[in-house]
Amino acid sequence: MTTFGERLTKLREGKNLSQAKLAKMAGVPQSTIAQIETGRNKSTKKIIELAEVLDxxxxxxxxxxxxxxxxxxxxxxxxxxxxxxxxxxxxxxxxxxxxxxxxxxxxxxxxxxxxxxxxxxxxxxxxxxxxxxxxxxxxxxxxxxxxxxxxxxxxxxxxxxxxxxxxxxxxxxxxxxxxxxxxxxxxxxxxxxxxxxxxxxxxxxxxxxxxxxxxxxxxxxxxxx
Missing domain, CATH: 2.10.109.10 (Umud Fragment, subunit A)
Structure with missing residues (x-):
């Protein structure tokens, strides 16, 4: 089973978004995206915004x-x-x-x-x-x-x-x-x-x-x- 970070990475790349672009669209720091994708961050208060950007x-x-x-x-x-x-x-x-x-x-x-x-x-x-x-x-x-x-x-x-x-x-x-x-x-x-x-x-x-x-x-x- 994939992790939160792996799912986020796959969806982001599927939309051809950089970490910086996704962060801007969802209203989160780019560092948050990086930490999620590397597994250092298991959650975020902006989960709804990330989901909407990534459909x-x-x-x-x-x-x-x-x-x-x-x-x-x-x-x-x-x-x-x-x-x-x-x-x-x-x-x-x-x-x-x-x-x-x-x-x-x-x-x-x-x-x-x-x-x-x-x-x-x-x-x-x-x-x-x-x-x-x-x-x-x-x-x-x-x-x-x-x-x-x-x-x-x-x-x-x-x-x-x-x-x-x-x-x-x-x-x-x-x-x-x-x-x-x-x-x-x-x-x-x-x-x-x-x-x-x-x-x-x-x-x-x-x-x-x-x-x-x-x-x-x-x-x-x-x-x-």
Whole structure:
């Protein structure tokens, strides 16, 4: 996996920009660019400005995570650490990463904020266009290969925990038989199909007999990897 400095260098050179030119366009000292590219500096408060100049996202520059969603444009989504960005971030919304703790035998889930400073950064205008409320959004990592090629292990997804109505073809975080899954759901005459994309994983079926072991936690509204 490449480093922040390596990604910055590649993008800068791809635009035929010198360190001095990039520094001027992003409003940072040239020494900052040099320190990032040599690995001496792991972050900068100007990450948003650098991403916009380089037509990428802060998330990709810092973590190598590419926005896989269709709607947002290049600089509308990113990831950052609180210590790396000032609190004056204008019309941006910070979404924390969460883990889910399951209650054994209860089918209940508790959202737990991950012990990390990293968060996703979204423009308020994008949330408004999507009709999303920041209070209902939770970011989490995908684990496993069952949803490849849509989602890969350790991809990031954003869930709307207030959108619990099953729409055929939508991807949801669910609990089924006291296990957490990220799956496509489809309504059927006999219940609900829980669909994996990887061919090695069979479709699971929620029936009337097992419906009390099934719970929708939220719908995926964005993905990055």
């Amino acid at each position: 990428t996202t802060p998330n990709y520059l810092l973590n190598g995570v590419k926005d896989l969603s269709v709607v947002p444009s290049s600089s509308e989504i990113g990831s950052y650490s609180d210590k790396n960005i000032s609190n004056s971030i204008g019309a941006y919304v910070k979404i924390p990463y969460y883990d889910i703790s399951l209650s054994a035998g209860m089918g209940n889930a508790t959202w737990i904020v991950r012990d990390t400073h990293d968060k996703l950064l979204f423009r308020e205008s994008w949330l408004q266009r999507k009709g999303l409320d920041e209070s209902s959004l939770k970011a989490m990592y995908v684990r496993g290969e069952s949803m490849e090629p849509l989602l890969y292990d350790m991809d990031t997804i954003l869930l709307n925990i207030n959108d619990l109505e099953i729409v055929d073809g939508g991807v949801y975080a669910i609990i089924y038989k006291n296990r957490l899954y990220i799956k496509e759901l489809r309504n059927t005459e006999n219940g609900i199909d829980i669909i994996s994309y990887h061919r090695d994983y069979e479709t699971m079926h929620v029936t009337q007999e097992t419906y009390d072991q099934f719970k929708v936690l939220g719908k995926m509204v964005w993905r990055g990897g």
